[in-house]
Amino acid sequence: MKTKGLSITIIAGARPNFMKVAPIIHAIKEAGKQGAAINYRLVHTGQHYDSKMSDTFFQELNIPHPDAHLGAGGGSQAEQTAAIMIAFEKELLANPTDLVLVVGDVTSTMACSIVAKKLNTKVVHVEAGIRSFDLTMPEEINRMVTDAITDYFFTTSAWAGANLKKAGIPDEKIFFVGNVMIDTLLANQSRFSKPAVWGEVGLEDKEYFMLTLHRPGNVDEGQKLKELMNEIIDGAKGLPVIFPIHPRTAKIFSDLEIKADNLYIVDPMGYLEFNYLVQHCKAVITDSGGITEETTVLGVPCLTLRDNTERPETCEIGTNELIGTSTAAIRAALQKLTAGNWKKGAIPEKWDGKAAERIVTELLNL
Structure with a gap:
């Protein structure tokens, strides 16, 4: 009733x-x-x-x-x-x-x-x-x-x-x-918590990358995923790449035998730990939409491995850039980032x- x-x-x-x-x-x-x-x-x-x-x-x-x-x-x-x-x-x-x-x-x-x-x-x-x-x-x-x-x-x-x-x-x-995603981000920002991987890897502020991949076009075909991963690993120039792996991606990834000294595969994280890592990283590399909103508000550079976005304000106003999925484009974007030439960005209205x-x-x- x-x-x-x-x-x-x-x-x-x-x-x-x-x-x-x-x-x-x-x-x-x-x-x-x-x-x-x-x-x-x-x-x-x-x-x-x-x-x-x-x-x-x-x-x-x-x-x-x-x-x-x-x-x-x-x-x-x-x-x-x-x-x-x-x-x-x-x-x-x-x-x-x-x-x-x-x-x-x-x-x-x-x-x-x-x-x-x-x-x-x-x-x-x-x-x-x-x-x-x-x-x-x-x-x-x-x-x-x-x-x-x-x-x-x-x-x-x-x-x-x-x-x-x-x-x-x-x-x-x-x-x-x-x-409303930003409501949650701002309400919980003071509660972000350092995950175990921080100490295990010896992470330092702005000295590592966060990576998330889950879109079918990026992860369903093994060779494509392997090419993306190798370019990201190389472009990180030895800095740690923290990759909380989506269950969808994990199934394909396990067969690819991708190994690198600076790549750290971790399980999906809770909200507070994940966003602690986002807030303190050098940049986020992703094919997600929501994360591009959070990086915009946190002022963290974001490289989106897609050809389009449903959140153009994160590119026009924020810290996000649409990179596409070609290895050449990823390489160029990471070079721009490591050279210190990434845009600052601002926060959208409301x-x-x-x-x-x-x-x-x-x-x-x-």
């Missing part, structure tokens, strides 16, 4: 989601303390089922235990989408709500949006409107489908809002609130740690 006031079901499924829902939950609780009639139900779809990729985040980011865990992890894209939809339909029928709030662009975002709309429940999309315009990316399909059926759009940048307007979304449904407060205020106004 729903309690009085605005009822919101919040969806989280994969690692990036937890960082985005945490500040929203905290803002809802704070609004409740101030007398606002608002309550939430947190649903974990189970899309990421490795505890290192999900469960530790609930503890580290002070997120309450989920009200429901759908256990829909594993399988192909289609199998996972179907499993999430079947489980969430049962969940939503048993626990009706005023709004279903989804974040980001993972499979759970799209799957739960479809279920909600088919059950005549309004959908709120946080981080709406971002686009890479690359339909080979599963995330781009998820973004497009979700935004096609969303009722209220909360954006991280004016650029994202412009994408929505071009698609015919009326202004009154678009809310430029800022970036990336100030208050996005979740704005979201909750707008939801209550609705």
